[in-house]
Amino acid sequence: MSLExxxxxxxxRNEYQKAAINLIFSSNxxxxxxxxxxxxxxxxxxxxxxxxxxxxxxxxxxxxxIRSRMLDRMSDTSRIVERMLKKGLxxxxxxxxxxxxxxxSISHKGLELLxxxxxxxxxxxxxxxxxxxxxxxxxxxxxxxxxx
Numbered sequence: 001m002s003l004e005x006x007x008x009x010x011x012x013r014n015e016y017q018k019a020a021i022n023l024i025f026s027s028n029x030x031x032x033x034x035x036x037x038x039x040x041x042x043x044x045x046x047x048x049x050x051x052x053x054x055x056x057x058x059x060x061x062x063x064x065x066i067r068s069r070m071l072d073r074m075s076d077t078s079r080i081v082e083r084m085l086k087k088g089l090x091x092x093x094x095x096x097x098x099x100x101x102x103x104x105s106i107s108h109k110g111l112e113l114l115x116x117x118x119x120x121x122x123x124x125x126x127x128x129x130x131x132x133x134x135x136x137x138x139x140x141x142x143x144x145x146x147x148x
Contacts, residue, residue, distance in 0.1 A: 033127050037120050041113060042087075046072055046080050048117070051089060051110050060103030062095065089113060 003022045004010050012018035034045055043051075053069045054061065061069075067077040081104055084090045089110035095101035106114075128136060 030127065034124065037123055038117070041117065043089075043113065043117075044080075046070070046075050047084055047089065050077075050080060050084065051106055051114050054090065054104065054106035055111065055114055060093070060095075060105040062101045062103060066104060084110070 003018065003025060007021070007025060009021075012021070031045065038045060038048055049071050050066055053066055057069075063077045063081055066081070067073055067075070070077065081090060081092070085092060087109075088107055091105050091107045092102050093105075095103045131139065
């Protein structure tokens with residue numbers, strides 16, 4: 001379905017405006033799909049992102065380091081980490097080299113949750129299956145170019 005049909009707006013000022021609105025609309029659409037997939041595990045997209053960051057790094061990170069790697073850098077990383085700590089998904093300890101900093105690492109429970117979510121990766125991938133691999137590569141290049 002075209003953007004014009006989806007949002008019931010037949011006219012745009014120009015193709016740049018249409019592209020910007022299409023990006024916002026598509027981002028919201030994709031966020032809702034991902035949110036639905038993670039909902040059953042009582043985890044947010046931001047929490048999932050932090051778990052993946054911590055697992056990929058394989059060493060403890062400060063909340064500032066986590067924020068610099070997040071998809072949503074406007075989020076309150078400290079608050080999200082505190083919620084994850086209450087769920088037992090992460091562990092915190094004072095940084096040995098700088099007592100003012102707190103190191104955050106993924107817990108065993110967090111690793112188990114990521115493993116459990118692995119089966120949902122196929123569902124996440126299927127969201128964009130209407131694109132061929134070469135179209136996905138082109139889309140990635142265009143998005144990188146736009147942000148560049």
